[in-house]
Amino acid sequence: MKHFDDPVLQAMASRRSVSKVGPSTPSDEEIARLLAAVTPVADHKALRPWRLILLRGDDRRVLGEALDAAAGVEREPGEVNDKPFRAELLIAVVARHVAHPKVPAWEQHATAAGAAHLLELALWQAGWGVMWRTGLQTNAPEVRAVHGLTEDEMLLGWLYVGDIEPAFRERLATTSKPALDPAPFLGRMPRG
Structure with a gap:
């Protein structure tokens, strides 16, 4: 991984998805404080077209039953x-379409995804492991119902949040992802 002098860039470059998180989780109050990091998300017309739902305890059983019902299991x-x-805390990420003549639904969904990723980065920087999970049944009627979604909302998945095993954290500190080769991702507009 390329060395960054800026701590924000370093935090972004070091972020990893943690597929197996531990049982400790941030409190609702800590999550509320971390939401300050989400405030600057690109949000055309400041519509705030997203919301979060915290799932703890029995909420996870209810979600499992809804996933099973949706899949016919x-x-x-x-x-x-x-x-x-797989985690003691799941944070459901909900994109909401706000009727606006200058901001199409796709742009609002992009804002919601951006807010979720900023929260993921904030949680990572605060020392928590996070894995953003989705699935084929994410927006099935049964799953939407248990989340209380309205017709103008879409579930973008769940952030699975918990502590990170010390051995895994140690391994992360001694390994790095290769730096991205920017060539395939940067270009110019074609000229006739």
Whole structure:
């Protein structure tokens, strides 16, 4: 990884998805404080077309049942869908379309995704592991219903949040992702 003198760039460059997080989680109050980092997200006309839903405890069982219902999965009595239990805290990211003549829905969804990623970076910088998860049933009617989504909202997935195992954190500190080759991603407008 390229060395950055700026701590913000360093935090961004060092961020990793953590597929297996531990049981400790930030409090609702800490998440509320971290939302200050989301405020500067690019947001045409300042519509704030997003919201977050915190899922803890039994909420995860309810989500698992909704995912099963959406997929047509029937389980034995006492058996649960363990996917929502991969973390003690899930943060559902909801994009909301606000009717506005100058801001199309796709742009508002991009703002919601940007807000989620800024929150992910803020959580990472605060020492938490995060994995953004989605799936084929993310916007199935059953899943939308348990989140209380309205017709003008779309679920963009869940941030699975928890602490990071010390051994994994140590491994992260001693390994790095290769720097991105910018050539395939930067270009100019074609001229006839």
